[in-house]
Amino acid sequence: MSDGHLTVVSDGFMQLPVSFSFPGAPEDELKMLLSGAGLSADTLKNDCNITLLRRGDRLAIFDVGAGSNFLPTTGKLLQNLAETGIEPKDVTDVIFTHAHPDHLWGLTDEFDDLVFPNARYQISAGEWEFWSSPKAVELMPEDRKIFAVGAQNRFAMVEEVVSLFKPGDEVFPGVEAVDTNGHTPGHVSFAVHGGTEPVLIAGDAIVNVAVSLMRPDWPMASDQDPHEGARTRTLLLDRIATERMRLIAFHFPHPATGLIERKDNTYRFVPA
Template sequence: MSAGTRWSGPAVGRRDVLRLAGALAVSQLGAGRAFAVGRLALGDAEIVTVSDGSLTLPMSYSYGEAPKAELDALLTANGMATDALRPDCNVTVLKRAGRVVVFDAGSGPNFMDTAGKLVENLAEAEIDPSDVTDVVFTHAHPDHIWGVTDDFDELVFSNAAYHIGQAEYDFWSSPDALQAVSADRQSFVVGAQGRFEAIRDRLTFLKPGREVLPGIEAVATPGHTPGHLSYIVHDGADQFMVLGDALTQSLISFAHPDWPAGADQDQALAAITRKTLLDRLAGDRARVIGYHFPHPAGGTVERAGAAYRFVPV
């Protein structure tokens, strides 16, 4: 189109611009982007894990209170850097019985430059955000909820209903929430409240032990945040659990569930939750998907002496 030529086709909205950008990114990257999408089976359901990118978390923040020599030895033995953790971010999508259910919404454009890739990777997975019927949150940290809105503060999942734990919502939406967190996390509160406002008319509130949607049960896994929920997805006798951040690291959380993690709001409670959850998962031989596990993030839990290990699918 030459300079000065007017576009005579249909009007193009801001959401069309974002979709076009995502499609162009995928077409330019081609098959090399296949790592951004993983697929698992559960009965007649289709389970897709879609990358939202990754984070960079200094080790002093992530495990600053862990015994350094033991931590460094564990990381080095497993080929990992000792200066920082660089976890993947994996959004789980369940397609079943006419529903497209997204667990967590990614970071969006305003958290970290290495994250916020969900929309373009959904395009690679051939999932249109407008087809998403439900968004189910594990918790309200930025890398899980800020992605509900785009660069223009419009809803990414424009036709979806949204579901979050009542206790989680109550904490982050409280007028006292800013005073309840450290100064470096006050932006988390502001960001969560802004996203809650954007989806206010579409929110339903969940309680542990209840069915969220047919075949999806909420499980209390507090500590990382006050009202953190994980979700068991059933199909007959088969099932898997969407962990969220109940287990944040596929090596350390399993080998040393008692080590305090800097990202946890209540570190003592989070450690209890990890140990209880790992014992249950190992006993059930259940499949799990961890939000920050190496993509595509699915696997099982096994006992390893007095601790545990994650076994990728």
Template structure:
């Protein structure tokens, strides 16, 4: 059985005075038997609209985005880090952006403080992919892994791509810093990280699923249960055009055609099989379901 609840938690620093600004964390919680899944806010990104929307049929795209009350010149997607606790393991899926990417992101440690979690509590870190907002929170101020007791896991294909010295020259100028930053951080765990194949069981009841296109070796993670849960990372990157027109190519994807094919097939499967989903950049903490619509699909926050 899958249950959901929502909490709004103010950080202690924000709550010291009634006049202070309050940061509210959308803490969406799922329970699957003895397993609890929370999403923690790492803040949000600030992106030029064409980073995601560029190249799409503009008139139809603008109508879709307007329906969701969003502008098309600038997007500010949330960043939802998934935390799973089963009584034995305390697992993070991705680690957020850390302090070196965008000032609006890198807030995961504030979320930890708000729920009384410490970096020492984390037993495993499972990466979906190595983009900055998912990986760059890996290291502390001494360039050591921030979660000292954790085992780190990432897809074999993803690791190979970002640690290949040729990637920085071939990825394009706009993403060259992504490659440099990923290589530096992955080098810190290279000797100990477990590299996953498609369909491999990362932990009991957690299966890696290759979902390529956004990056070459992007993984989603399927968590077993009466109602399975798919931690999607960025293979479905927003709640508007990605759902309504999954076949459209997006500027945020490295292999645009492959990503569109992955997205289209995955949405069909998720809608058919009734999985719960957790999307890194989806609203309301990112937890919901995929529903079929008149054209394409829609994201529902109802579980």
């Protein structure tokens, strides 16, 4: 983009069973959609893509990856940043889509020091309020209670300096927060304006490069509110296609950037 420079850096990848990811989906149709896109019908490989935006003397990073305490296949952000010539001290703004481990836990290093020491921190008010609640742990299913514990531990590291925003706010020059709740209660995406084309940094509002586009109405296990997640996904795809926005999706195959085009009554991803 002419008004600023976008970079997408890998934090590694995650692997999840297909059977876990799309509960209730018709098995035959699910396998057909995945195989038609050249994907495994047994295991999903979700790349983890971190977006950075440089404008003037400011450098924003959207989410910070999983760090070293999540999965052995994630936590590669810092070494990949170094290969691009970016050092953690260069980052002026850390802006979160949501507080799941693969987006938040890279906030601190193994010594519990902030990885980006010179940055200001921002997260949506709805996301902060949910994960900060004393009830957050009990509201999570048993296998995800650690998500709430981890979020609260890391929130404590920035609670004195974090700024909270609401959908519609400008969180960085030319960057608008977009309400995409459903995956988590306060999940937001970011519309980047001012360049030759608008860009949508989607976070986890759109997750799978095949199923999320062909059947956005199907519930996803990773969405805290599957019904709202599906509604949000459908509306967001329509906006991206209508406005000819370039999409950057956190879990699409790296580098995860391209256009969304309508195909009959569904959508398809055209890599840039």
